[in-house]
Amino acid sequence: xxxxxxxxxxxxxxxxxxxxxxxxxxxxxxxxxxxxxxxxxxxxxxxxxxxxxxxxxxxxxxxxxxxxxxxxxxxxxxxxxxxxxxxxxxxxxxxxxxxxxxxxxxxxxxxxxxxxxxxxxxxxxxxxxxxxxxxxxxxxxxxxxxxxxxxxxxxxxxxxxxxxxxxxxxxxxxxxxxxxxxxxxxxxxxxxxxxxxxxxxxxxxxxxxxxxxxxxxxxxxxxxxxxxxxxxxxxxxxxxxxxxxxxxxxxxxxxxxxxxxxxxxxxxxxxxxxxxxxxxxxxxxxxxxxxxxxxxxxxxxxxxxxxxxxxxxxxxxxxxxxxxxxxxxxxxxxxxxxxxxxxxxxxxxxxxxxxxxxxxxxxxxxxxxxxxxxxxxxxxxxxxxxxxxxxxxxxxxxxxxxxxxxxxxxxxxxxxxxxxxxxxxxxxxxxxxxxxxxxxxxxxxxxxxxxxxxxxxxxxxxxxxxxxxxxxxxxxxxxxxxxxxxxxxxxxxxxxxxxxxxxxxxxxxxxxxxxxxxxxxxxxxxxxxxxxxxxxxxxxxxxxxxxxxxxxxxxxxxxxxxxxxxxxxxxxxxxxxxxxxxxxxxxxxxxxxxxxxxxxxxxxxxxxxxxxxxxxxxxxxxxxxxxxxxxxxxxxxxxxxxxxxxxxxxxxxxxxxxxxxxxxxxxxxxxxxxxxxxxxxxxxxxxxxxxxxxxxxxxxxxxxxxxxxxxxxxxxxxxxxxxxxxxxxxxxxxxxxxxxxxxxxxxxxxxxxxxxx
Numbered sequence: 001x002x003x004x005x006x007x008x009x010x011x012x013x014x015x016x017x018x019x020x021x022x023x024x025x026x027x028x029x030x031x032x033x034x035x036x037x038x039x040x041x042x043x044x045x046x047x048x049x050x051x052x053x054x055x056x057x058x059x060x061x062x063x064x065x066x067x068x069x070x071x072x073x074x075x076x077x078x079x080x081x082x083x084x085x086x087x088x089x090x091x092x093x094x095x096x097x098x099x100x101x102x103x104x105x106x107x108x109x110x111x112x113x114x115x116x117x118x119x120x121x122x123x124x125x126x127x128x129x130x131x132x133x134x135x136x137x138x139x140x141x142x143x144x145x146x147x148x149x150x151x152x153x154x155x156x157x158x159x160x161x162x163x164x165x166x167x168x169x170x171x172x173x174x175x176x177x178x179x180x181x182x183x184x185x186x187x188x189x190x191x192x193x194x195x196x197x198x199x200x201x202x203x204x205x206x207x208x209x210x211x212x213x214x215x216x217x218x219x220x221x222x223x224x225x226x227x228x229x230x231x232x233x234x235x236x237x238x239x240x241x242x243x244x245x246x247x248x249x250x251x252x253x254x255x256x257x258x259x260x261x262x263x264x265x266x267x268x269x270x271x272x273x274x275x276x277x278x279x280x281x282x283x284x285x286x287x288x289x290x291x292x293x294x295x296x297x298x299x300x301x302x303x304x305x306x307x308x309x310x311x312x313x314x315x316x317x318x319x320x321x322x323x324x325x326x327x328x329x330x331x332x333x334x335x336x337x338x339x340x341x342x343x344x345x346x347x348x349x350x351x352x353x354x355x356x357x358x359x360x361x362x363x364x365x366x367x368x369x370x371x372x373x374x375x376x377x378x379x380x381x382x383x384x385x386x387x388x389x390x391x392x393x394x395x396x397x398x399x400x401x402x403x404x405x406x407x408x409x410x411x412x413x414x415x416x417x418x419x420x421x422x423x424x425x426x427x428x429x430x431x432x433x434x435x436x437x438x439x440x441x442x443x444x445x446x447x448x449x450x451x452x453x454x455x456x457x458x459x460x461x462x463x464x465x466x467x468x469x470x471x472x473x474x475x476x477x478x479x480x481x482x483x484x485x486x487x488x489x490x491x492x493x494x495x496x497x498x499x500x501x502x503x504x505x506x507x508x509x510x511x512x513x514x515x516x517x518x519x520x521x522x523x524x525x526x527x528x529x530x531x532x533x534x535x536x537x538x539x540x541x542x543x544x545x546x547x548x549x550x551x552x553x554x555x556x557x558x559x560x561x562x563x564x565x566x567x568x569x570x571x572x573x574x575x576x577x578x579x580x581x582x583x584x585x586x587x588x589x590x591x592x593x594x595x596x597x598x599x600x601x602x603x604x605x606x607x608x609x610x611x612x613x614x615x616x617x618x619x620x621x622x623x624x625x626x627x628x629x630x631x632x633x634x635x636x637x638x639x640x641x642x643x644x645x646x647x648x649x650x651x652x653x654x655x656x657x658x659x660x661x662x663x664x665x666x667x668x669x670x671x672x673x674x675x676x677x678x679x680x681x682x683x684x685x686x687x688x689x690x691x692x693x694x695x696x697x698x699x700x701x702x703x704x705x706x707x708x709x710x711x712x713x714x715x716x717x718x719x720x721x722x723x724x725x726x727x728x729x730x731x732x733x734x735x736x737x738x739x740x741x742x743x744x745x746x747x748x749x750x751x752x753x754x755x756x757x
Contacts, residue, residue, distance in 0.1 A: 054181075055181040056179075056181075057095070057179035057180070057181070058181075059086045059087075059092055060084050060085075060086065060092055060095055060177060060179040060180045060181075061085065061086060061087045061180060061181075061182065061185065062084070062085040062089075062180065062185050063082060063083070063084055063085075063097070063175060063176075063177040063180060063185060063186055063187070063188050064082065064083040064085065064188065065080060065081070065082050065083075065173075065175045065188035065189075065190050066080070066081050067080075067190065068188070068189075068190045068191075069190065069191050069192075069193070070192055070193070071192075071193045071194075071195060071296065071297055071298055072165075072192060072193070072194055072195075073194070073195065073196065073197060073198045073222035074165055074166055074167060074168055074194045074195065074196045074222055074223065075164070075165075075166055075222060075223065076164065076222070077110060077162050077163065077164045078162070078163050078164065078192055079141065079152050079160055079161070079162050080099075080160060080161045080162075080163065080173060080175070080190060081152070081154065081158055081159070081160050082097045082132075082134070082158065082159050082160070082161070082175045082177070082188070083134070083155075083157055083158045084097065084134050084157060084177050084179070084180070085157070090157070091134065091155060091156055091157015091158060092134060092157050093133075093134050093135055093136035093137075093156050093157050094133055094134060094136060095133060095134045095157075095177060095179050096131060096132075096133055096177065096178055096179060097131070097132055097133070097134065097159050097175055097176065097177050098129070098130070098131050098175070098176040098177075098178065099112060099129065099130040099131070099132070099161040099173065099174075099175060099176075100128060100129055100173070100174040100175075100176065101127070101128040101129075101163070101171060101172065101173055101174075102128075102172040102173075102174065103128070104172075105169060105170050105171050105172045106165045106167055106168070106169030106170065106171055106194060107163050107164065107165035107169070107170075107171030107192060107194065108127035108128070108163065108164060108165070109124055109126075109127050109128060109129070109130050109161060109162070109163055110162040110163060110164050111124060111130075111161075111162050112124055112130040112131070112132040112159075112160065112161045112162070113132035113133070113135070113159040113160045113161070114132060115139075121133055122159070130161060132159040132160070132161065133159060134156075134157050134158055134159045135154060135155075135156055135157070135158060135159060136156055137156050138153070138154065138155050138156055139153075139154045140152070140153055140154070141153075141154060141160060161173075161175075163192060165192075165194040167194065168194050168195050168196050169194055170191055170192065170193050170194070171191065171192040171194065172189070172190075172191050173189070173190045173191070173192065174187060174188075174189055175187070175188045175189075175190070193295065195222075195285065195295065195297060196221050196222050196223050197219060197220070197221060197222055197228060197231075197285065197297055198219075198220055198221070198222040198225070199217065199218065199219050199220075199283055199297065199298055199300075200217065200218040201217055201281050201298075201300040201301075201302055202215040202216050202217055202279075202281065202302045203302065204302055204303040204304070204305065205302075205303075205304055205305070206304075206305045206306075206307055206338055207304065207305070207306055207307070207339075208306070208307060208308065208309070208338075208339035208340070209269060209272035209273060209274060209306045209307065209308040209339075209407070210269065210272035210407075211268075212246070212266050212267065212268040213266065213267050213268075213304055214264055214265070214266045214267075215235060215264070215265050215266075215267065215279065215281075215302065215304075216262050216263070216264050217233045217257075217262070217263045217281055217283065218257075218260075218261050218262050218263075219231045219233070219257045219261045219262075219263070219283060219297075220261045226261075227257070227259065227260050227261025227262075228257060228261050229256070229257050229258060229259050229260075229261060230256055230257060230286055231256065231257045231261075231263070231283055231284065231285055231286065231297070232254060232255075232256055232283070232284045232285075232286055233254070233255050233256070233257065233263035233265075233281060233282070233283055233284075234252065234253070234254050234255075234280075234281070234282040234284070235252065235253045235254075235255070235265050235267075235279055235280070235281055236251060236252045236279065236280045236282075237251035237252070237267070237277050237278075237279055238277075238278040238279065238280050238301075239277065239278050240275050240276050240277030240278060240304075240306075241269060241271070241273040241274070241275035241277065241306060242269060242270040242271050242273065243267055243268060243269045243270060243277050243304070243306075244267070244268065244270060245265050245266065245267055246265075246266040246267075246268055247265055247266070253265045267279070267304055269306060272306075272308070272407065273306065273308075274306055274307055274308045275305075275306055276303050276304065276305040276306070277303065277304045277305075277306070278301060278302075278303050279301065279302050279303065279304060280299065280300075280301055281299070281300045281301065281302060282296070282298075282299045283296075283297040283298045283299070284296050284297060285297050307337055307338050307339055308337065308339065308407055308409075309335055309337045309339050309340060309341035309342070309377075309379070309405060309406070309407065309409060310335060310336050310337040310341070310409065311333065311334070311335060311341050311344065311377070311403050311404075311405045311409040311410065311411050312333070312334040312335075312336060312403075312411050313331065313332070313333050313334070313346070313401055313402070313403040313411045313412065313413045314331070314332050314334070314413050315329060315330070315331050315332075315399070315400070315401045315413040315414060315415045316329070316330045316415055317329045317330070317399065317415040317416070317417045318417055319416070319417065319418065320417065320418045320419075320420055320452070321391055321417055321418075321419055321420070322391070322419070322420060322421065322422070322452050322453075322513060323391055323392070323393065323394060323419055323420070323421040323452075323513075324390055324391070324392070324513065325390060325391070325513075326357055326388055326389070326390045327388070327389065327390070327391075327417070328386055328387065328388050328389075329348070329386070329387040329389060329399060329401070329415070330384070330385075330386055331346065331348065331384070331385040331386075331387065331401045332382055332383070332384050332385070333346055333374065333377065333382060333383045333385070333403050334381075334382040335377045335378065335379060335380065335381055335382070336380065337379055337380075338379045338380070339379050340376050340377060340378050340379055341376070341377045341405040341406070341409060342375075342376045342377075342405060342406045343375070343376075343404075343405055343406045344373075344374040344375060344376065344377045344383075344403060344404070344405045345371065345372070345373050345374065345403065345404050345405070346371065346372040346374060346385060346401060346402070346403045347369070347370065347371045347372075347401070347402050347403075347404075348363075348369075348370040348371075348387060348399065348400075348401040348402075349368060349369050349370070349400070350368040350369075350370065350389065350399060351368075351397045351398065351399055352368070353391060353392055353393045353395055353397055353419065354368075354389050354390075354391055354392070354397050354399060354417075354419075355368075355389060355390050355391075355392050356368065356370065356387070356389055357388040357389055357390055358387075358388045359372075359385060359386060359387040359388065360385070360386045361385065363385075363387070370387065372385060377405070391417070391419030393419065394419050394420055394421045394451065394452075395418075395419055396416060396417075396418045396419075397416065397417055397418075397419060398414050398415070398416045399414065399415060399416075399417070400412055400413065400414035401413060401414075420450065420451045420452025420453075420485070421450050421451065421452055422448050422450035422451075422452045422453060422454035422455075422483070422485065422511065422513070422515060423448065423449045423450035423454075423515070424446055424447065424448055424449070424450075424454050424457065424483070424509050424511050424515050424516075424517045425446070425447050425449055425517050426444065426445070426446050426447075426459070426507060426508070426509040426517040426518060426519040427444070427445040427446075427447065427519055428442065428443070428444050428445075428505075428507050428519035428520060428521050429442070429443040429521060430442045430443070430505060430521040430522075430523050431523055432521075432522070432523060432524065433523065433524045433525075433526065434497070434523060434524075434525055434526075435525070435526055435527055435528065435558050435625070435626040436497050436499070436500055436525055436526070436527040436626060437527075437625065437626035438626070439494045439495070439496055440467065440494065440495050440496065440497065440503075440523050440525075441492065441493075441494050442461070442492065442493055442494070442495065442505065442507075442521075443490065443491075443492050444459055444461070444478070444490065444491050444492070444507055444509075444519070445488055445489070445490045446459055446480055446483065446488065446489055446491075446509045446517070447483075447487075447488035448483035448484065448485055448486060448487050448488070449486075450485060451485045452485055453482050453483065453484050453485065454482065454483040454511040454512070454513075454515060455481075455482045455511060455512045456481070456482075456510075456511055456512045457479075457480035457481060457482070457483050457489075457509060457510070457511045458477065458478070458479055458480065458509070458510050458511070459477070459478040459480060459491060459507060459508070459509045460475070460476070460477050460507065460508050460509075460510075461475065461476045461477075461493075461505065461506075461507040461508075462474070462475045462506075463475060463476070463495060463505065464503050464504060464505055466497060466498050466499050466501060466503060466525075467495045467496070467497055467498070467503055467505070468495060468496060468498060469493065469494070469495050469496075470494065470495075470496065476493055478491040480509075483511075497523075497525040499525070500525045500526055500527045500557065501524075501525055502522060502523075502524050502525075503522065503523050503524075503525060504520060504521075504522045505520060505521060505522070505523070506518055506519070506520040507519055507520070526556065526557040526558035527556050527557065527558055527626060527627070528554050528556040528557075528558045528559060528560035528561075528596070528598070528624055528625075528626055528627035529554065529555045529556030529627060529629070530552060530553070530554060530555075530556075530560055530563065530596075530622045530623075530624060530627045530628060530629030531552070531553045531554075531555045531629050532550065532551070532552050532553075532565075532620050532621070532622050532629040532630050532631040533550070533551045533553075533631050534548060534549070534550045534551075534567075534620045534631040534632065534633050535548065535549045535633070536548040536549070536633040536635060537635055538634070538635055538636060539635065539636045539637075539638060540610050540635055540636075540637050540638070541610075541637070541638050541639065541640055541671070542610055542611065542612060542613055542637055542638070542639050542640075542671045542672075543609065543610070543611070543671070544609075544610070545576060545607055545608070545609055546573070546607070546608045546609070546610060546616075546635055547605060547606075547607055548567070548605060548606045548607070548608065548618075548620075548633065549603065549604075549605050550565065550567060550603070550604050550605070550606065550620045550631070551601055551602070551603045552565055552593060552596065552601065552602050552603075552604075552622045552629070553596075553599075553600070553601040554596035554597065554598055554599065554600050554601075554624075554627070555598075555599070556598060556627065557598050558598065558626070559595050559596065559597050559598065560595065560596040560624035560625070560627045561595050561624055561625045562594070562595070562624055562625055563592075563593040563594060563595065563596050563602075563622060563623070563624040563627075564590060564591070564592055564593065564622070564623050564624070565590065565591040565593055565602075565604065565620060565621070565622045566588050566589065566590045566591075566620070566621050566622075566623075567588060567589050567590075567606060567618060567619070567620040567621070568587060568588040568589075568618050568619060569584065569587055569588055569589065569608065569618070570608075570616040570617065570618045572610065572611050572612040572614060572616065572637070573608040573609060573610050573611060573616060574608065574609040574610075574611055575589065575606075575607075575608060576607035576608060576609055577606070577607045578591070578604065578605070578606045578607075579604050579605045579606070580602070580604045582604055582606065589606055591604050593622070595624075596624070610635070610637040612637065613637045613638055613639045613671075613672065614636075614637055615634060615635070615636055615637070616634070616635045616636075616637055617632060617633070617634045617635075618632065618633060619631070619632040620632070638672060639670060639671035639672025639673075639715065640670040640671050640672055641668055641670040641671075641672040641673060641674035641675075641713075641715070641741065641743045642668065642669040642670030642671075643666060643667070643668055643669075643670070643674045643677065643713065643739065643741055643743070643744065643748070644665075644666070644667040644668075644669050645664070645665075645666060645737065645739045645748050645750045646664070646665040646666075646667070646750065647662060647663070647664050647665075647735065647737045647750045647751070647752040648662070648663050648665075648752060649661070649662050649663075649735065649752050649754050650662075650663060652753075652754050652755060653754065653755035653756065653757055654727050654754065654755075654756055654757075655727065655756075655757060656727045656728065656729060656730055656756055656757070657726065657727060657728075658726070658727055659690055659724055659725065659726050659727075660687070660724070660725055660726075660727065660754055661722055661723070661724050662681070662722065662723045662724075662725070662735050662737075662752060663720060663721075663722055664679060664681070664694070664720065664721040664722070664723065664737055665718060665719075665720050666679070666710070666713065666718065666719045666720075666721070666739065667716075667717075667718040667719075668713045668714060668715050668716060668717050668718070669715075669716070670715055671715050672715060672743075673712045673713060673714050673715060674712065674713045674741045674742070674743055674744075675711060675712045675713075675741065675742045675743070676709050676710075676711065676712075676740075676741060676742045677709060677710040677713055677719070677739065677740075677741045678706075678707070678708075678709045678710075678739065678740050678741070679696075679706070679707040679710075679721060679737060679738070679739055680704065680705075680706045680707075680737070680738045680739075680747075681704070681705040681706070681707075681723050681735070681736070681737050681738075682703055682704055682705075682735075682736045682737075682738075683703040683704075683705065683723075683725050683735065684703070684731075684733035684734055684735065685703070685728075685729070685733075686727060686728055686729040686730065686731045686733045686756050687725035687726065687727055687728060687733060687735070687754075687756070688725060688726050688728050689703070689705060689723070689724075689725055690724040690725055690726050691723075691724040692705055692707075692721070692722060692723045692724065693721070693722045694707060694719070694720065694721030694722060695710060695719050695720075695721070696708040696709070696710050696721075698721075698723070705723055707721055723735075727756040728756075729756065730756045730757045731756055732753060732754075732755055733753070733754050733755075733756055734751045734752070734753055734754075735751060735752045735753075735754060736749060736750075736751045737749065737750045737751070737752075
């Protein structure tokens with residue numbers, strides 16, 4: 001019958017309430033009892049009819065009981081565990097087990113497995129008979145104390161029974177599973193020996209290799225704890241490294257308990273080796289002379305674990321340091337074992353290139369070979385060593401520390417430090433040649449050409465005399481910080497020159513570790529100087545051409561680039577011409593002279609025509625990049641006073657006794673005023689003075705008529721004088737006028753003829 005069909009039958013039989021449920025693997029096959037509480041309901045062990053004649057529980061085939069034989073102290077309890085198995089050795093739940101104690105022995109049933117919701121789950125009929133059923137689930141039987149070691153762990157398909165005895169003797173137990181059809185397999189017999197004896201086996205212990213250890217087994221009465229002497233205790237080394245008992249010299253020792261109930265034996269190793277000796281301990285109560293036979297009390301196990309010291313060493317160091325920089329090796333020696341390590345010695349041989357400075361604790365140093373005698377290193381402890389060293393050259397250095405101790409212990413650990421050295425170089429570039437008007441640009445590049453970081457890198461530049469920054473400083477500083485290997489940083493600045501000349505500028509770079517570098521460059525500062533000369537007339541008369549010659553010369557030491565010459569045209573003058581492409585515009589004349597190399601000159605000319613009198617001043621200005629020069633001239637422009645003297649007679653001829661009027665006209669036909677004009681008239685003897693008029697008063701002295709000087713006569717102005725005379729005698733006469741001026745000191749004479757009749 002398969003499982004599915006059996007399950008269906010179980011359900012069916014349960015519903016219809018049949019008493020016999022043949023074929024249900026997990027159901028109680030031999031009785032059917034409704035769930036009920038209250039008083040114990042004693043059920044049949046087998047079905048009412050035919051149960052003894054057929055295999056009504058075909059699944060149950062075997063019964064196991066543990067333990068089958070054991071020894072317990074009196075007044076204690078003992079748990080017996082029964083298991084019902086199927087043909088595959090799998091436990092079966094809900095199987096009935098009956099517990100029986102035979103008459104004639106000692107001991108009673110205390111309780112059985114009766115937990116469950118069925119009243120028939122389990123029950124004790126009396127102190128010698130009880131019924132229980134195997135469990136469907138795992139359980140833990142707790143003794144009700146805080147010691148988990150005495151808990152009984154029950155699996156599904158098991159059930160239990162507890163027995164005890166207050167007196168010495170044997171309890172004979174029969175466990176019976178009525179569901180098992182085979183009569184040879186449905187009963188199991190066990191015996192429990194009760195003695196008024198308790199014992200303490202020696203606990204497992206751990207000892208250092210090469211030492212001895214004493215095992216002590218104690219036997220006493222359970223009832224009052226008094227020691228029991230004379231019990232025979234047999235110690236036997238079961239396995240493990242080579243060891244013997246000192247008393248026997250081999251792996252077995254038999255010892256009787258003394259008056260303290262103690263049986264002592266000492267174990268030692270024949271060869272110090274790590275490992276564990278498992279030791280069997282057997283206790284036998286000897287027979288007495290009367291009637292108590294020898295009895296086996298208990299067998300137990302203990303163990304002796306031999307542990308050797310262990311030694312370990314670790315060494316740590318920085319991965320990278322600078323040349324001549326002190327650093328530390330950290331060495332730690334450890335004993336991870338449970339026993340002390342003795343005669344511990346550490347050695348450290350420093351490689352060439354690593355120099356010893358100091359250590360804590362102090363080392364015994366023989367050149368580069370260091371050693372420390374640490375003595376005994378207790379179990380689980382460690383010892384630290386700090387070694388201060390410094391690298392004397394670049395390279396990669398592996399340094400190993402080794403430790404040794406008794407029993408051939410040794411360990412070694414290494415670490416590697418790369419010793420590096422930075423190297424700084426400074427590169428400097430500057431404008432090689434400038435004019436004094438140009439800025440000078442400096443570029444500084446500091447570079448780490450070494451293989452380690454350069455720290456606290458600083459660049460300083462002290463400017464030479466004659467150079468200054470825009471802010472007026474004469475020194476510059478750049479804090480670069482740290483430069484990694486191969487790294488470079490650039491700084492730039494601009495200065496200006498206060499004078500011409502050649503300037504050598506040297507900069508320095510410094511870094512930690514005494515590193516330094518310098519670089520220099522030279523800038524030549526030159527200046528174009530424009531010198532202008534100008535020549536021209538100092539005096540010109542109005543309308544007369546004035547010629548100017550202008551010369552521009554670069555007397556400096558730099559080219560005068562984009563040189564332009566300009567000359568203003570003074571008011572009152574007229575531009576006539578200019579040489580060399582000079583052009584007039586905006587009240588001036590300009591020439592584009594281009595570049596004048598040092599020492600070069602250019603000459604140009606310009607013609608002007610003065611149009612009015614006065615002082616004419618003009619300036620020639622030459623400009624180039626970073627250069628300027630000028631020159632001025634002054635010309636006095638004068639006008640020309642041209643005084644015209646005219647004399648006419650109004651009446652001609654005249655009779656004797658008649659009068660004649662002479663009109664004298666003085667006209668300035670020039671461009672300048674005539675000054676201090678004087679007229680002197682002379683009458684002939686045939687005429688006599690009658691009167692005169694004019695802008696100035698006349699003075700008469702005989703035939704001479706003289707007018708006071710006319711102070712000034714403007715250009716184009718005219719002054720008229722009159723002299724009236726009377727004819728006194730006939731004749732062809734001449735009236736003479738003489739004129740002088742400041743501008744014409746030589747007299748100008750004019751005569752007028754008159755006929756007197």
